[in-house]
Ligand code: NAD
């Protein structure tokens with residue numbers, strides 16, 4: 077029942093293991109990778125209450141010692157404060173160069189502990205055990221780790237690949253449905269970028285994925301990871317305009333919505349991405365470069381599963397002018413033009429820095 081997806085990069089290779097109840101087998105799965113029988117587990121309080129015991133039981137059965145580092149849940153944990161706390165704990169507990177750090181949790185835990193692993197003693201082995209759909213299909217694969225700073229999101233970090241990713245789809249049973257849906261948005265996004273077959277598969281099977289039918293859920297995670305592995309293989313360090321950048325479809329506008337609303341849970345990242353993708357399709361249709369029927373199809377699918385497709389779908393007021401100001405502010409801070417990912421249709425993306433302000437304003441007002 078376990079699916080194995082190899083991720084091949086220039087100087088490393090690792091497997092993404094996908095399937096139900098893999099957490100129970102973690103000890104056995106990890107043993108061949110360990111040079112000593114000791115690990116550190118970083119986990120947030122929510123995930124610890126549901127899944128930590130399963131992992132530690134399995135480690136104990138394989139005679140692997142562990143220490144647990146507990147962090148609070150939420151985006152605010154991806155900060156200097158908790159980075160310092162995790163790093164200090166590792167050092168105070170005499171972590172050694174070969175001792176792996178296991179991230180058990182969502183993207184917040186993975187990004188924070190991956191950055192700690194990348195930097196403590198210039199690099200500890202790192203193991204991802206993602207427990208949200210978003211982290212299973214997106215953040216645990218690809219090697220981006222980091223924290224937020226007062227200036228903005230994800231501004232401090234490192235490319236640091238894990239030794240293995242263990243995506244136990246059974247852990248998603250405890251995940252709130254809204255979080256599941258937000259992760260699903262990133263799967264659809266992958267299809268929209270350059271895999272129309274994946275998008276069609278989502279149109280046909282979205283309901284089954286979202287009702288957690290095991291076979292479909294596993295296949296969705298596998299397809300999304302295969303997509304991401306293909307993209308990062310050709311652009312491990314985000315150096316080409318046709319590489320990792322494309323993963324940001326819907327994200328410039330999405331991040332603006334998130335930032336404007338303040339990361340307090342009113343909008344989840346995946347919800348913002350779904351809406352951001354819809355806005356990009358509408359924009360490109362209005363620019364005359366994307367067929368209306370493709371845009372209708374994208375909106376229809378997001379709407380049918382319950383994701384937002386227009387700013388009006390959000391239950392709180394947002395001003396087009398302040399969104400635009402936010403977008404321009406980010407651009408000034410980074411001293412660049414906003415790089416938009418535009419579309420010629422489903423599965424046909426390209427990058428562009430030439431989106432006219434008046435087109436954006438019109439889009440945001442509708
Ligand atoms: P998250 O880690 O905050 O998890 C969401 C919530 O679900 C948290 O409250 C968490 O405690 C809870 N949770 C996690 N697993 C659970 C489970 N199995 N059962 C019940 N509750 C559970 O958020 P996320 O959506 O996983 O990740 C978002 C983060 O990922 C953002 O910080 C984003 O920047 C980052 N990200 C990184 C990359 C990358 O390439 N590194 C890519 C995309 C997103």
Ligand code: ZN
Pocket residue numbers: 214262327345349
């Ligand atoms: Zn995203």
